[in-house]
Amino acid sequence: MDKSFEPGQIESKWYAQWEANGWFRPSGQGEPYSILLPPPNVTGTLHMGHAFQHTIMDTLIRYHRMRGCDTLWQLGTDHAGIATEMVVTRLLAGEGQSRNELGRDAFIERVWQWKQQSGDTIERQMRRMGVSGDWSRTMFTMDEIPSEAVRETFVRLFEQGLIYRGQRLVNWDPVLKTAISDLEVVSEEEEGRLWSIRYPLADGSGSLVVATTRPETMLGDVAVAVHPEDERYASLVGKTLALPLSDREIPIIADAYVEREFGTGCVKITPAHDFNDYAIGQRHGLAPINIFTDEAKINANAPARYQGLDRYDARKAVLADLEAAELLVEEKKHKLQVPRGDRTGQVIEPYLTWQWFVKMDGLAARGLELVETGKVRFVPENWINTYRHWLGNIQDWCISRQLWWGHRIPxxxxxxxxxxxxxxxxxxxxxxxxxxxxxxxxxxxEDDVLETWFSSALWAHSTLGWPNERAMAERGFARYLPTSVLVTGFDIIFFWVARMIMMTDHFTGEVPFKDVYITGLVRDKDGQKMSKSKGNILDPIDLIDGIELEALVTKRTGGLMQPQMAAKIEKATRKDYPQGIAAYGADALRFTFASLASHGRDIKFDLDRCGGYKNFCNKLWNAARFVLMNGEGFSVPAGAAPVARTEAERWVLARLHRCLAEVETQFAAYRFDLVAQALYEFTWNEFCDWFLELTKPALAGEDKAAADSTRHTLLYVLETLLRALHPLIPFITEEIWQNVASSLGITAPTISLQAYPRAAGLPADADAEADVEWLKAVVSQLRRIRSEMNLAPSRTIPLIWVGGNAADRARVANFGAQIAFLARIDNQRWLADGEAEPAASAAIIGELKLLIPLAGLIDLGAEKVRLAKEIARIEAEIGKCEAKLGQPTFVANAPAAVVEEMRQRQAAFAAQLSGLREQAQRLEAAAA
Known part of the structure; x- marks a missing residue:
């Protein structure tokens, strides 16, 4: 192995071999385990959310593949109707062409050309992350198999009376000139205006005042509503108002939707341009009047002087005319939620238009039943409440879009x-x-196409060949459905998860997946959402390969329209990343994601943690080099388990047993953070920091049998640990494993197809664990004393044992040679009966005291200062324990085991304090 770990050199090498050898494909043997990749947009690039979720899915797939399951990770991309059409339209504009000039067929042909040339960027990036899905089965939502599923689904639902065409209010983007889903609408609070307008009674007897944030929509008013129990207006209900600026009269109606306490208690009703008003209009039989074109300009339904005006120009004209007519009562600032299209940033209009819809009430009832009865399980389980809320308030689903790219409605x-x-x-x-x-x-x-969520709702069964029986047989429909788990974000529980459950059940009688693991949202280290406007986006590929500062600045500021914003982002970027971003490699990034994958809603990504896990990879690499150098020329027959001859070997095998048991438990609970924690702690603290140290006495000793068993155990534990780590960090583990396997007689071509290690295959040994934990405590205390006394590592020191119980004496006899080797002790003995303790630096472990005589070693004055600091520290710890135990609520409410543990801590600190004070007194006497 090379002296240093260079991730860039090994990642591309191993991924190419994995894919070329077909090791990601289903084996056809073992229990089926399948995952659907939520299909990313074909226009997209890998972002932190993708990288996080792909890491989780790949970890699960690799884990179950190694457990002998027949794993299928179904990959694919979404045609992304709106996004793709926008990309290609911009490309055409750069060439001096337009979508309309080309015509529909030529435009669609151009989109396919773009898809072939540039549409697989995200797939290349996924490979960099180590995604071990079956690329030979990858699916595109516009491929023939899913396209056939879309046509069949639409026709069957129509024949069943569940699809209809109707004129309804939808979210309308006036730039794209299409309906969009709620998911594509971003509502944020903005500073606006609230205008109060006087509506005269038609009989001239008075007027009502209404308030609105959109005065131009009054041109489409059909009524003014008051609350049925509002005594102020009871006598006016049924009368009519002269609609200002128009030659129409509109009724005064009573509806419980109106809030009497808000404003004047009078609300203008414009059913064609407000979702709540539409519902009121339906209840009262009021025909809606649409005053907008598909570009949000005033149409022929409004007075002639406003026709053709953009909505905001119309607003200015309406306000000017109201003021001239002395009907504008008041204008004031008002904060309001403004809905904008996430693609264009334009304010979305509720727009009355003909669309295709799916009736959802019956499907929703069934979808709710499947989750309530446990056929589909949410993890964490609290997300079922979000699912319930949406299905309990569901509306019919608008499935049509006014685009050219997509599945054309049949x-x-x-x-x-x-x-x-x-x-x-x-x-x-x-x-x-x-x-x-x-x-x-x-x-x-029909010109319209289906929204992309329609084809995505069929993803679980369409990718397995439904409804084509031959394709279903070839792709394993009966074997892999239901899939095992869906890994996705909470933001699409409504738009995708629920619809998949309903559609897959309706057409196949199966649920699409057994578990739904809901991930949190990846935010920056300060908890802020990552966005281009904030300048805090991290590109996962940049974290893998590294990026220089100037390139990072250009990436973050490129395309920003406001120079002031670009300058602010550039300044922050130069401050936060003065050297750019280092190359951490895919493994370090993956381990970081796993360590953050708790059951919380938000994930704060700190680049420092990524650096920490790069160090973890380096630690593993260096540990492997130590093992291989000390095992050079040593080999054992294939499958031979080590016969532990030393306590250190027995201890590490027992600790590995505990680690693997914890990993198995946490994998089952989808607690990837705890999987990562268990593996990290064993690798870093127990294997690298301690076991490698504890093997040195045996490796350097004259007992050949102990040395050989230690070499065997080193190789065995390392190889087992590499298999345990492989699902999280596949590249480095494959590289190291290739160097280790031959020494253990393993001839398999890849670690990825080896069996995942089980705790059941390793011995539990509580006695060895207790013995070595004692040894670790002794060596740690002796090293602490050496450090505090500033003794050179090469200098040997004497050691006197004092007190202790029978177990301590047995352990001293057993581990004396190891202690001498690990702590550089040249003379150790027990304090004789009646012998006074010398002036010494002391440590206390239970009933046992360790003395390092000071004579000839250190400055007695410096040791007095050190002892005083240690006494102060122990006194502070005792104070904390006493304060905790002095709280009646803690003693009464905390678990008994917790209270008892606190009392034991207090007693242990008290014993240490007593010994340290005695030592301080002896030091004073020696100095005198």
Whole structure:
């Protein structure tokens, strides 16, 4: 092995071999274990959320593959209708062309060309992260298999009366000129205005005052509403108002939706431009009046002088006219939630338009039942409340989009407006012919496409070949459905998780997945959401490969429209990353993600932790080099387990047993943070820091049998540990394992197909654990004293044992040689009966006292200062214990074991304090 660990040199080498050899493909043997990759947008690049979730999924897949499962990780990408159409439209604009000039067919052909050339960026980046999915089965939502599933689903739902076309209010992006989902709307509080407007009664007897943040929409008002129990307006209900700036009269209605205490208690009702108003209009039979075009300009339904104006220009004109008519009562500042499209940043309009919808009430009831009865389990379980809330308040699902790129809705129309939903145009012609007496009229295909969530809702069964029976057999439909777990974010429980549950059950009778593991949101180290406008985005590939400062500045500020913002981000970037970002490698990044994967909602990503886990990888690398150098020329037959001859060997095998038991428990609970913690602590603290040290006496000794068993145990534990770590850090473990395996007679080609180690295969040995923990405590105390006395590592020191019980004396006899070797002791003895303790530096372990005579070693004055500091520290610890035990609530409410542990700590500190004070007194006497 090389002297230093260089991740860049080994990652590309091993990933290419894994993929080329087909080791990611299902084996067809063992218990099925399958995961669906939430398909990232084909336009996208790998971001921290992707990298985090992909790490979790890959860890699970590698773990279960090594446990002998038949693992399938279904990969794929989403066609991302809106995002892709925007990307290609911008490319065309750069070439001096437009979407409309090309026409639909040529535009779609251009999109496919772009997809082939540039659309697999995120897949290349996923490989850098070590994703061990079956790339040979990867699916694109516009491929023929999922496309057939989309057509079949739409037709069946239509035939079952669950899909319909209707005129409804939707979220409308006036730039994209399409409906968008709630998920694509970002609402944030902004500073706006609230205008109070006087509406005169038609009979001239008075007026009502209403308040609005969107005065231009009054051109589409159909009523003013008051609360049914509001006595101020009871006599006016049923009368009409003269709608300002228009020649219409509108009624005064009573509806319990109105809040009497807010403003004047009068609310303008504009059903075509407000979701709440639409519901009120439906209750009262009020026909909505749409005043906007699809570009949010005023249409012909408004007075002529406003027609053709942009909505905000219309607002200015309306306010000016109201003021001229002396109907504008008041204008004041007002904070409000403004909905903007996440793609364009434009304010979204509630817009009345013809769309296709899925009836959701029956499907939702079934979806809720499947979760409530435990067919699908949420982890953490509290997320079921979010799922319940949405399904309990569900609305029909708008599935159509006014785009060209996507699954075109399989519906055709004749000149009379009749609709024919069919699997193909030929089937539609047959339907039309039957309706028209045998001769089919000319048909026009529906222009709209289905939103991407529609095809994504079918992902679990469409990727397994449904509804094509041959494809289902080839892709293992019956074997891999339901999948084992879905790893996804809480933000798409509504938009994807629930819909997958409903659709997969409805069409296959199976749930799409047994468990849903909900991850938190990756934020920066200060808990802020990562965004380009904040300048705190981290690119996972930059963390793997490193990036120089100037390149990082350019990446963070590129494309920002506001120079002031760009300057602010550049300044912060130069401050936070003066040397750029170092290359940490994929393994360190993966271990960082695993260590952060608790059951919390938010994940604070600190780059320092990534550096810490790079050090962890270096530690493992150096430990492996120590093992290999000390095992050079040593080998054992394949499968031979070590026969431990030393307490250190017995101890490390017992500690490995505990570690693996904890790992197995936490994997089952999806506590990846605790899996990482258990493996980290064993690797760093017990294997690298202690076991390697504890093996040195045997390796340097004359007992060949003990030396050989130690070499065997070193290799055995390292190889086992590499297999245990492999799902989290696959690259470095493969590289080291290739160097270790031959010494253990292992001829397999890769660690990734080796069995995951089980605690059951290792011995538990409480006695060895207790003995070596005692030895560790002794060596640690002696090293502490040496450090505090500033003694050179090469200098040997004497040691006197005092007191102790029978177990201490047995351990001193057993471990004397190891203590002498590890702590550089040249003379150790027990204090004779009646012999006075010399002036010495002391340590206390239980009933045992360790004395390092000071004569000829150190300055007695300096030791007095050290002892005084240690006494002060122990007194402070005793004070903390006494304060805790002095709290009646702690003693009464804390578990008995916790209270008892605190009392034992207090007693142990008291014993240490007594010994230290005696030592201080002897030191005073010696100095005198």
């Amino acid at each position: 519906a055709w129309y004749d000149a009379a407006g009749n609709t024919y939903v069919a699997r193909s145009e030929e089937d539609a012609i047959v339907q039309a012919a039957a309706k028209h007496g045998g001769t089919a009229p000319a048909l026009r295909r």
